[in-house]
Amino acid sequence: MAVEIPWWELLVAACLLAGGFFLFVAGLGILRLPDVLIRMHASTKAGTLGVGLVFGAAALYFRNTAETAIAGLTIVFLLVTAPVAAHAIARAAYRMNVRLSDRTHLDEWQGKYGNPRDS
Amino acid sequence: MTDLAEHSQIVGWAIDATTVLTVLALIFSLVRLIKGPSLPDRVVSVDLITVLAVAIAGLLAVTHSEPHFLDIALALALVAFLATVAFAWYAERTTELLERDRRDSERVEEPDGS
Numbered sequence: 001m002a003v004e005i006p007w008w009e010l011l012v013a014a015c016l017l018a019g020g021f022f023l024f025v026a027g028l029g030i031l032r033l034p035d036v037l038i039r040m041h042a043s044t045k046a047g048t049l050g051v052g053l054v055f056g057a058a059a060l061y062f063r064n065t066a067e068t069a070i071a072g073l074t075i076v077f078l079l080v081t082a083p084v085a086a087h088a089i090a091r092a093a094y095r096m097n098v099r100l101s102d103r104t105h106l107d108e109w110q111g112k113y114g115n116p117r118d119s
Numbered sequence: 120m121t122d123l124a125e126h127s128q129i130v131g132w133a134i135d136a137t138t139v140l141t142v143l144a145l146i147f148s149l150v151r152l153i154k155g156p157s158l159p160d161r162v163v164s165v166d167l168i169t170v171l172a173v174a175i176a177g178l179l180a181v182t183h184s185e186p187h188f189l190d191i192a193l194a195l196a197l198v199a200f201l202a203t204v205a206f207a208w209y210a211e212r213t214t215e216l217l218e219r220d221r222r223d224s225e226r227v228e229e230p231d232g233s
Contacts, residue, residue, distance in 0.1 A: 013133035020137030027144025043167040081200040088207035093159035
């Protein structure tokens with residue numbers, strides 16, 4: 001007897017698994033990558049994608065207008081704020097003269113980051 | 120708290136696997152938070168931890184079939200954004216002030232030296 005699995009449950013399970021995978025990749029990246037700017041790259045992109053997939057799974061799981069609206073709102077909010085926050089941290093990190101990875105090829109601001117606005 | 124919702128088997132497995140993966144990511148970013156060499160490292164790690172907390176809130180909503188966890192997740196995302204931007208502003212402002220102090224002291228010392 002084949003058990004009939006509704007299609008949305010398959011989708012919920014797939015979205016949850018993919019979201020968990022990307023969140024795991026984000027954690028692995030923040031642990032293993034060589035310097036701040038590269039680590040930020042892992043946490044911002046993979047992390048946002050993972051949370052977006054988990055919330056997509058939640059919206060599919062409830063299949064209800066109110067919950068879908070809140071889940072979609074959260075996804076949109078994360079998509080808007082993640083780049084802004086990452087940009088702020090990256091700027092602060094560069095201005096604090098954080099040591100970059102040894103394999104950095106190009107650093108166009110090298111030597112001229114110090115307060116252009118005061119001169 | 121044992122009032123878990125009735126799930127079909129496949130959703131239950133997916134929830135278990137996702138919980139394990141998310142907690143692993145949480146442990147990794149905690150390690151980075153402890154040993155991160157500079158302040159921006161730690162800010163990035165805190166940012167990822169709050170994002171993971173938002174994900175866990177969404178996961179709990181599915182686990183307990185309780186939509187109110189989604190509201191918690193939305194509020195948490197709002198606060199997390201503010202916290203990250205405030206940390207970055209603090210770090211950058213501190214550096215700017217330190218730089219200005221250093222330049223001012225150099226400017227004062229120059230006439231004496233020459």
